[in-house]
Amino acid sequence: MALALKSEQDHFKYDQVSSYIMQLIDKGTLKPGDRAPSLRKLSSSLKVSISTINQAYLSLEDKGVLSARPQSGFYINAQLNPSIATPKPIITAGYQPRKVRFGQLFEEVFTISNNPQIAPFAAARPSMELMPEKALLRETRGILSRHPAACLDYCFPPGHLKLRSQIALQYAKIGLSLSADDIIITNGATEALSLALQTVAKRGDIIAVESPTYFSVLRVIEKLGMLALEIDSNPQTGVDIESFEYALDTMDIKAILLVPNFNNPTGSLMPENNKKQLVELLNSQQIPLIEDDVYGDLYFSGERPCIAKCYDTENRVLSCSSFSKTLAPGYRMGWITGGRYHEKLLEWKQASSSASPSIQQLAIAEFLRSGQYDRHLTRLRKAFRSQVEKARYMISRLFPEGTRISDPQGGFVLWVELPRNINCFEVYTEALQHNIGITPGMLFSATRKFKNYIRINCGFPWTPATEQALEQLAALINKLNIA
Numbered sequence: 001m002a003l004a005l006k007s008e009q010d011h012f013k014y015d016q017v018s019s020y021i022m023q024l025i026d027k028g029t030l031k032p033g034d035r036a037p038s039l040r041k042l043s044s045s046l047k048v049s050i051s052t053i054n055q056a057y058l059s060l061e062d063k064g065v066l067s068a069r070p071q072s073g074f075y076i077n078a079q080l081n082p083s084i085a086t087p088k089p090i091i092t093a094g095y096q097p098r099k100v101r102f103g104q105l106f107e108e109v110f111t112i113s114n115n116p117q118i119a120p121f122a123a124a125r126p127s128m129e130l131m132p133e134k135a136l137l138r139e140t141r142g143i144l145s146r147h148p149a150a151c152l153d154y155c156f157p158p159g160h161l162k163l164r165s166q167i168a169l170q171y172a173k174i175g176l177s178l179s180a181d182d183i184i185i186t187n188g189a190t191e192a193l194s195l196a197l198q199t200v201a202k203r204g205d206i207i208a209v210e211s212p213t214y215f216s217v218l219r220v221i222e223k224l225g226m227l228a229l230e231i232d233s234n235p236q237t238g239v240d241i242e243s244f245e246y247a248l249d250t251m252d253i254k255a256i257l258l259v260p261n262f263n264n265p266t267g268s269l270m271p272e273n274n275k276k277q278l279v280e281l282l283n284s285q286q287i288p289l290i291e292d293d294v295y296g297d298l299y300f301s302g303e304r305p306c307i308a309k310c311y312d313t314e315n316r317v318l319s320c321s322s323f324s325k326t327l328a329p330g331y332r333m334g335w336i337t338g339g340r341y342h343e344k345l346l347e348w349k350q351a352s353s354s355a356s357p358s359i360q361q362l363a364i365a366e367f368l369r370s371g372q373y374d375r376h377l378t379r380l381r382k383a384f385r386s387q388v389e390k391a392r393y394m395i396s397r398l399f400p401e402g403t404r405i406s407d408p409q410g411g412f413v414l415w416v417e418l419p420r421n422i423n424c425f426e427v428y429t430e431a432l433q434h435n436i437g438i439t440p441g442m443l444f445s446a447t448r449k450f451k452n453y454i455r456i457n458c459g460f461p462w463t464p465a466t467e468q469a470l471e472q473l474a475a476l477i478n479k480l481n482i483a
């Protein structure tokens with residue numbers, strides 16, 4: 001490639017480099033979230049000096065087109081799409097607790113996600129390409145050869161001290177002072193959430209959840225015979241405290257279950273003050289809060305958000321998380337810190353699955369201790385941010401007019417509101433026939449709301465094949481829109 005730079009004068013050259021980059025953006029060759037060509041590469045292909053390219057990039061940064069990321073280069077800004085509308089908050093007329101009843105669809109969404117032939121927009125899963133496979137396997141092999149007996153032996157609850165100590169240290173970074181003794185290792189966050197529900201409620205009890213809510217939580221509520229009370233939430237800021245206040249005043253709610261940081265599917269982030277207010281409200285009524293923080297480490301900018309437990313003066317918050325979204329979903333390593341419910345949680349853990357896998361606990365503990373986890377997170381956050389930004393951009397260009405797209409500040413899923421006449425189940429079945437997976441919106445509600453919504457997983461680096469799959473999905477949706 002060679003750019004025919006028209007002027008020999010240096011101060012014109014960088015203008016021409018800038019407009020060259022702008023043209024690539026206009027044509028869609030460079031999309032929001034993409035890394036701009038490196039200074040060195042562009043300098044050699046355009047035959048201009050590195051300092052000219054740098055000057056051009058800095059001027060594009062001033063105009064808000066690019067942003068520099070330390071040690072990583074320049075990226076096309078998502079703010080290039082200021083006009084993308086986000087999903088409208090839904091306002092429900094009256095709240096009512098419901099039994100949850102899922103059919104086959106629930107299992108199917110997971111089954112299709114196991115099939116590598118199907119484009120991976122269904123389950124909320126990170127690509128293994130982004131995981132530190134080699135480094136983690138090196139730690140795993142090292143642990144196995146140094147401590148074979150400990151690896152093969154049972155590790156009964158609360159789990160391995162080395163891992164619990166490392167998790168406590170991670171909490172210390174957000175100002176939460178916990179000891180290893182406050183933490184119980186579980187088989188993924190799913191087991192942690194299930195133990196929390198069993199500990200604080202029983203069959204027939206009402207559990208308030210935000211709406212939309214992660215469907216596996218609804219499944220656990222279903223299987224435990226509890227009732228889900230869906231509380232409207234804002235796609236940007238999560239649940240609204242007044243709605244909770246009203247629900248708590250009018251119904252006998254046993255517990256609340258939320259994802260305050262980067263909810264799945266909306267990506268909403270509860271402002272810190274709302275977390276604090278909610279914990280105060282619940283403490284005043286002695287109601288436990290179960291929080292799920294599996295996406296908390298995946299913030300796109302600024303500082304890691306705190307968790308509700310940071311504001312828990314009465315030890316009534318049960319905080320669950322895992323390494324499934326950040327490190328190794330297959331290792332099934334999660335945990336819970338349950339405050340005043342700790343002893344009861346231990347009983348349920350023993351009854352539920354007793355020990356958790358030993359090798360994985362020791363390997364992850366070492367991965368954290370050596371500082372590799374924090375370095376890996378820095379890279380992972382950048383990757384997810386650019387994947388999400390690029391998906392937003394492509395969806396905004398390809399999907400029918402009237403489509404609204406969430407604007408998450410962390411995590412890696414997008415919540416897409418389609419025009420009202422489009423049914424998400426039809427989108428799901430049509431897409432599947434073309435080997436494309438998506439999650440239909442109705443799974444995120446016990447009352448099957450969100451019929452014109454879909455969730456798109458952006459945990460995978462974009463490739464020509466996945467871009468093509470998204471284009472094909474858009475074509476199917478456009479067809480359904482006119483049918």
Ligand SMILES: Cc1ncc(COP(=O)(O)O)c(C=O)c1O
Binds near residue numbers: 187190264292322333
């Ligand atoms: C909000 C939320 N919680 C929990 C999980 C499940 O976590 P794990 O695989 O650790 O059980 C997921 C996975 O999609 C999730 O999105």
